[in-house]
Amino acid sequence: MKRHYFDHDFSARNDQKILRLRYKHGAGGYGVYWMVLEVMAEDTEGYIAPDSIGGLSLTIGVDVDTLSSIISDCVEIGLFKVCAHGNYYSTRMINHKKLMADFSEHGKRGAKARWGNNSVKVRRTKNKSNEWPKMIEFFGTCVKCYGKSGLEHVEKDHIILLSKGGEDHPSNWQPLCAKCNASKGLDMTDYRIAFCEKNSLSMPPLWTPHGQCNAIRVEKRKRKENKQASSNKNNIGQEPVCPERDELLDAIGIPEDGSLPF
Numbered sequence: 001m002k003r004h005y006f007d008h009d010f011s012a013r014n015d016q017k018i019l020r021l022r023y024k025h026g027a028g029g030y031g032v033y034w035m036v037l038e039v040m041a042e043d044t045e046g047y048i049a050p051d052s053i054g055g056l057s058l059t060i061g062v063d064v065d066t067l068s069s070i071i072s073d074c075v076e077i078g079l080f081k082v083c084a085h086g087n088y089y090s091t092r093m094i095n096h097k098k099l100m101a102d103f104s105e106h107g108k109r110g111a112k113a114r115w116g117n118n119s120v121k122v123r124r125t126k127n128k129s130n131e132w133p134k135m136i137e138f139f140g141t142c143v144k145c146y147g148k149s150g151l152e153h154v155e156k157d158h159i160i161l162l163s164k165g166g167e168d169h170p171s172n173w174q175p176l177c178a179k180c181n182a183s184k185g186l187d188m189t190d191y192r193i194a195f196c197e198k199n200s201l202s203m204p205p206l207w208t209p210h211g212q213c214n215a216i217r218v219e220k221r222k223r224k225e226n227k228q229a230s231s232n233k234n235n236i237g238q239e240p241v242c243p244e245r246d247e248l249l250d251a252i253g254i255p256e257d258g259s260l261p262f
């Protein structure tokens with residue numbers, strides 16, 4: 001629900017006009033004055049029609065005579081005014097409502113200038129434009145069966161099903177042949193990762209669910225494998241651990257035990 005606020009000055013009760021109202025109607029009259037202001041605030045234009053005072057007395061909880069007396073005294077004191085059509089209004093409330101309308105309009109203009117009409121949609125769409133053709137070209141085949149199905153054409157599979165909250169975004173796409181896609185069921189494996197490992201590929205960050213995380217996981221696994229190979233003295237002929245890669249991993253901040261903070 002949209003909320004509206006109206007300044008209530010800390011010293012309002014000691015305002016000269018308010019003091020006159022309180023002198024005549026007491027704290028109860030002061031309370032009624034604020035309730036009438038609230039009703040004015042709820043009206044689009046900020047007015048109260050004279051013929052609505054009967055109904056108003058019921059909602060406020062005072063009798064019609066008392067309410068009429070308080071309102072006419074507010075007019076006499078200068079807290080309320082009467083327009084040419086006989087409706088009551090508060091200059092301060094009208095000004096406040098105009099200010100709120102200006103703020104609202106200003107905010108809308110500002111948002112439009114920054115983002116256009118469909119800001120989020122536009123930015124998201126811009127990010128993923130042309131990514132699907134690029135992905136087909138990058139992998140070149142079905143990332144699950146590596147083309148063993150004999151089907152060259154690949155379909156855009158959403159790794160996490162859209163019905164399960166998956167996003168329609170490159171990070172959640174993978175090319176699958178019709179056979180693999182049809183047998184997918186509830187399988188939500190990102191087959192691109194194993195494909196990249198096997199083919200020494202590095203996916204663009206935009207396609208990975210967590211930016212570079214997948215690339216780092218691949219590095220982590222390779223590092224672990226290399227360590228095991230190095231420690232095995234019988235394993236002659238294995239590639240030594242690449243010192244540059246270790247430097248890179250140290251720079252990224254992966255602990256020696258290989259655990260990742262995500």
Ligand SMILES: [Zn+2]
Pocket residue numbers: 142143144145146147148149176177178179180181
């Ligand atoms: Zn396939």
